[in-house]
Amino acid sequence: MLMVTAIAPVNIAVIKYWGKKDAQKNIPINDSISGTLSTDVMYAKTTVYTSSTLEKNRFWLNGEEQVFEGTRIHSCVCEVRSKSDETLPHLTWNLAICSENNFPTAAGLASSAAGYACLVYALGALFKLKDELSSIARVGSGSACRSMYGGWVLWQKGTSSMSNDSVARPIASHEHWPEMRVLILVVNDNRKKHPSTIAMQNSVTSSSLIHYRAKDVVPHRIKEMHLAILTKDFRKFAEITMKDSNQFHAICLDTYPPCFYLNTVSQAIIDLVHAYNDYKGEHVVAYTFDAGPNACLYMLEPVLEEFTSIINYVFPQPADIHDNDYFRGL
Numbered sequence: 030m031l032m033v034t035a036i037a038p039v040n041i042a043v044i045k046y047w048g049k050k051d052a053q054k055n056i057p058i059n060d061s062i063s064g065t066l067s068t069d070v071m072y073a074k075t076t077v078y079t080s081s082t083l084e085k086n087r088f089w090l091n092g093e094e095q096v097f098e099g100t101r102i103h104s105c106v107c108e109v110r111s112k113s114d115e116t117l118p119h120l121t122w123n124l125a126i127c128s129e130n131n132f133p134t135a136a137g138l139a140s141s142a143a144g145y146a147c148l149v150y151a152l153g154a155l156f157k158l159k160d161e162l163s164s165i166a167r168v169g170s171g172s173a174c175r176s177m178y179g180g181w182v183l184w185q186k187g188t189s190s191m192s193n194d195s196v197a198r199p200i201a202s203h204e205h206w207p208e209m210r211v212l213i214l215v216v217n218d219n220r221k222k223h224p225s226t227i228a229m230q231n232s233v234t235s236s237s238l239i240h241y242r243a244k245d246v247v248p249h250r251i252k253e254m255h256l257a258i259l260t261k262d263f264r265k266f267a268e269i270t271m272k273d274s275n276q277f278h279a280i281c282l283d284t285y286p287p288c289f290y291l292n293t294v295s296q297a298i299i300d301l302v303h304a305y306n307d308y309k310g311e312h313v314v315a316y317t318f319d320a321g322p323n324a325c326l327y328m329l330e331p332v333l334e335e336f337t338s339i340i341n342y343v344f345p346q347p348a349d350i351h352d353n354d355y356f357r358g359l
């Protein structure tokens with residue numbers, strides 16, 4: 030009997046991944062950059078157990094058993110096994126996999142990124158595989174390859190849809206920008222109504238803006254964002270982050286039929302951030318929204334207290350919800 034438990038944190042993209050060249054392997058049409066949260070905040074925890082006596086493969090998510098055969102979880106297991114040392118005695122034993130998130134699942138808060146990164150890391154430890162874990166995590170869920178690393182991470186689209194060089198790599202460590210903080214404002218923790226895998230395929234086939242973005246916007250933005258992170262230029266970082274989030278949601282509207290991820294509360298948060306930045310005379314807070322209405326706000330430590338108090342004033346919390354469910358630090 031062997032058992033491995035791993036934890037992987039959520040990552041929040043500042044240059045978004047949206048659209049695939051190859052839907053089977055999750056090869057993206059553009060590069061993306063994200064920040065990985067620290068391991069004690071929002072994370073997935075996965076335990077992989079194997080024994081010669083297990084009768085079949087089984088998988089539980091947040092305590093409920095799920096289908097295993099034919100799923101992306103199954104594909105990740107097959108990928109790790111196919112690259113592992115075939116003389117390992119436990120390579121062919123069945124697996125019991127238990128995964129849980131300490132935050133809302135599938136609410137547009139990168140739960141699949143943390144979940145698949147965690148699974149692949151645990152499988153790698155179980156089957157003694159160290160290389161290629163980023164590209165295997167990518168097969169599970171594109172953005173998962175970025176959660177394989179801490180700090181600031183670049184996921185390269187790779188050179189062709191057939192190649193396996195679409196991998197994530199760290200560009201700066203967590204310690205590089207220790208003043209950086211993230212507030213997560215949970216506007217709605219329901220499952221998203223347009224799963225991102227399907228929605229981004231619809232965008233690729235129906236939006237013209239997505240192709241302009243991938244070809245003419247993202248390459249330049251990636252260079253600018255990389256430099257802003259390396260030089261800790263928060264103003265530039267914030268401007269690009271907000272513009273990229275807005276362009277991603279413009280593509281969602283340009284998709285036919287459109288997908289609406291932002292709601293009126295999300296829009297009020299966007300207005301508030303711009304009003305606060307205007308009041309400060311520079312960009313001190315940056316919003317970014319994934320495939321859901323929940324806001325991820327990047328800011329530096331000195332701004333955190335004042336901005337949090339404004340959020341509390343403008344969006345009073347229900348009395349029965351503890352602060353920590355709303356405000357999370359990087």
Ligand code: 2P0
Nearest residue numbers: 042045046170171172225226319320
């Ligand atoms: C991102 N998102 O860069 C973007 C921004 C959502 C909006 O990566 O189909 O769950 O599993 O590869 O990774 C969500 O997409 O999609 C995502 P699949 P994934 O974070």
